[in-house]
Amino acid sequence: MVEKSHMAGFWPSLYEPFRGLGARMADWFAPASEASAGDGGYRIRMELPGVEEKDIKVSLDDGVVTVRGEKQSSREETGETWYFSEREYGSFSRSFRLPPDADAKAVNAELKDGVLTVSVGKNAPSEAGSGTEIPIAKG
Template structure:
């Protein structure tokens, strides 16, 4: 009879290849990103190596920036025999909620060296207007 502890150690190793596959797939479906702020703007950077600019769609709606796109696979050449490929292809999407002082109308984006940089200016508050207050005679 097989002891329970022996079975427990067997099952994780059986599923290990599938676990790493799922992790790698999840990594691509949610590209690595970072967000920072400066005095004048919010900056979001997303790693999109191998993604063409025309395959990226950026929208801003109701305080949320959404980036959707697809990394397309290269065409296979006739006569090539593939033994393995660790490269991932497919669609991805990321959404980022903007702070209240973000100026949604002035969002800009640039794709350079496989990194998409989205810059969202901050709305600069208007300085309070000076108003002379009249004193009523009483």
């Protein structure tokens, strides 16, 4: 562990209050999710209320499932003496590394009631002792 010395300079670092701001903003836009494993495969569920299917992209690349999307919502209300307008925009990306026994050919995604469910099947386990014997060369 490295400790920051108080003798490094008289003035405090000007960027210190902003350190980690990007990570905090990413957490704010990142939708809540859960990943689970069962006998039949793996399941990732992600809460995406108000996000349309056309604004979501699910991809599988090199054993990593990535869900990207963009949330766009706006609301306007008008009364006799008042006007209210609210807009919310933001993109998100969440990635999940799959275990080695995940079957990349058995991936399904479904969006229902604001919850995206990504299901990934498992490869059949190999039989014990069915490995390839490696000959040992004499030197």
